[in-house]
Amino acid sequence: MDYTLEIENTPDTVPGGTSVLLLHPSTGETDRIDTDFLKTDTDSFLVVSTRTTAREVTQKLEYYDVDESRAVILDTLSIERGYSRRSSDNVHYVAAPDDVDGIVRQVERFLETNDGKVRVSFDSVTELAYYAGERAALETVERLVNLLEAHDAIGLFHLSEEVHDDEIVEQFRALFDGIVDLDEAGNVTTAF
Template structure:
């Protein structure tokens, strides 16, 4: 299956099973890239949020005019922070950003339940490393990549580069054939 990619400097289409790493400074706004990826040529989308709550993700989707009826949000923060969890059809929860098995399982469940073109955004690998550890995060990212390939879906994975050792960033980059680098000034470089 081919997916349209509406991201500057990137190919016009990518094949199902493609995983893209978005490397960026932690201070730069990634919402534009993320939502451009999510709202183009898709039937269902999963936003895995280890950095913000479901409410904040919903606000982002509304602001950037992403069709929320297609969205499922996996909130990894609200339970751990003790926030009230509003039950709704489009929101799922795991206990915390270090519940990597839960994140992988919820991703598998989403991909198995939904048909058509499916996109997954994981924001952010950095939080997974912070709450769990580098090796566990590597395993979880690889497991999600395998699921994307199995279900012919595509994914965008966020990584804030300056908060990690260069070797850690390179280790994650090596998992991906496709890398977007967002600079402090908002310019985007694509390697596919």
């Protein structure tokens, strides 16, 4: 199964199982790329958020006119921060952003229960590394990339390259089929 990509300078389509790394500066405006990725050629999608709460993710989807009826959100922050939360069919929680096994379980459950063209956005790997450590983040991303491949889904993973050593960035890059590089000025270069 092929998926359409609406990200500038990328191939028109990519096969199921493709994982894409979005490299960006720490101040980069990634929402446009992320929402373009989610709203195109998609039956259902999961946003794994280690950076913002489910409420903030919902606001972003509304602002960029993404069909929320297709959305499932995994909020990793609200429980740890003591925010009120309401579980629903479309919003799930894990105890903390460093609960890597809980995150992987929730992604696997989503992939197993949704058919058709399925996408996952992970925002952000940098925040996961901040909470769980870079080694755990690398292992978690590798597990998720393998799940996407096994379920013929595609994923977009956010990584702020300024925060990590070059060696760590290269280790992350090696896990992915495609790289989307967003610079400070908002220019996009890619390698697939």
